[in-house]
Amino acid sequence: MNAFEIHGGKPLKGEIIPQGAKNEALQILAAVLLTPEKVTVSNIPDIVDVNKLIALLGDLGVTIERLSKDTYTFEAKNINLEFFQSQQFKSKGGSLRGSIMIVGPLLARFGKAAIPKPGGDKIGRRRLDTHFLGFEKLGAKFNYNAETSFFNVDATNLQGTYILLDEASVTGTANVVMAAVLAKGTTTIYNAACEPYLQQLCKMLNRMGAKISGIGSNLLTIEGVSELGGTDHRLLPDMIEIGSFIGLAAMTASEITIKDVHFEELGIIPNVFRRLGIDFERRGDDIYIPSQANYEIDTFIDGSILTIADAPWPGFTPDLLSIILVVATQAKGNVMIHQKMFESRLFFVDKLIDMGAQIILCDPHRATVMGLNKQVQLRGIEMTSPDIRAGVSLLIAALSASGTSIIHAIEQIERGYQDIDIRLRSLGAEIKRIDAMPKSH
């Protein structure tokens, strides 16, 4: 079993280039199924979840060529719909959250699709109603077999219509958009999610011949077309990685430059880190974070304690709240972290408390952090990563802590962060991969 061993407490220094965005990659890769023509995608991160989806496309019959480390071409000319019945699909298809997004394109192009209940992080209930209610509105029929955890969807003729989404689901919106682009007539999707991932997807679909307007808003209008063609697409840098590196720099008092961040696409993210008191400069398209001995959490204008909560875009992404929480443990001041979307994503604070952090978990959604203002350093401990973002937060905590930490279950981290140990070592971190079992086993 792979684990990371970290000797913390040492400032880091240097430049880091963010990988391509994981969650965008999953949408874009699913969209290659919408055309028999070649689609070239660059800046693809070499991470477990993305590689699993690429393998799944290959199993479905997509011809895949790897042109360089991060650039692939995909040609979905001959799709093997029989694959849905295979045992292999039943076990592999559900192993990541992103696989659910093959349903929309397959439904649009072939009139049917199937998918095992998808995986992803165990961070609370993760329903799929938005996806299937959206398909149903377009005229599809679906059934869910609770015994086999398998969804089957059929639709010979998707018909454009008005859809008020159940909630602004990221993957749900992507799925319904991909189904609607080849439907007859006009589809209007209201309460659409509008993360940069989705904006990128819609722009790519338009380059393929789709007619989507309202991109970037929560009201999308899609005029159905009869076919789509090939295109080239480059993924944005991963905004969650960028946020993770800002947090890492602050917590370890490191001087770090994050390269080519596409600042305009980061929305409210830089501002939220600023409200924690973190100093940084925009230099061209880089973010420069100076080494900072201390940082002080802002209050609300009336002087009351700051709350940082997640919300659908352009609100603050839930995927960075765990990072914000860990960074707050060494800030001056107090903050309430409110994770509204997921109900089991804050339980990892137990490990931070073991390391010496001052946190009260008020309930599964809310934690109050009393910052230590770097007067007490966290202590290294042995711990297990429960999910991808908690994993990176624990990694940041370990890099700032005195002594040695061991983090188990690092596959949780590696499904979303490419070569993280190698990249951190190049900044001077003492991190190595070891073979170790968690103590409780």
Ligand SMILES: CC(=O)N[C@H]1[C@@H](OP(=O)(O)OP(=O)(O)OC[C@H]2O[C@@H](n3ccc(=O)[nH]c3=O)[C@H](O)[C@@H]2O)O[C@H](CO)[C@@H](O)[C@@H]1O
């Ligand atoms: C592969 C992928 O892209 N995963 C991302 C995607 O997951 P995913 O698309 O699966 O997440 P959804 O946007 O569907 O919803 C996430 C959770 O938030 C809740 N919810 C959602 C919308 C809303 O307005 N109110 C609300 O409470 C949902 O009930 C669900 O529990 O979006 C999540 C929310 O940004 C991110 O954490 C995931 O990293």
Ligand SMILES: C=C(OP(=O)(O)O)C(=O)O
């Ligand atoms: C929750 C996440 O991923 P997934 O939706 O793939 O589980 C994430 O990227 O933070």
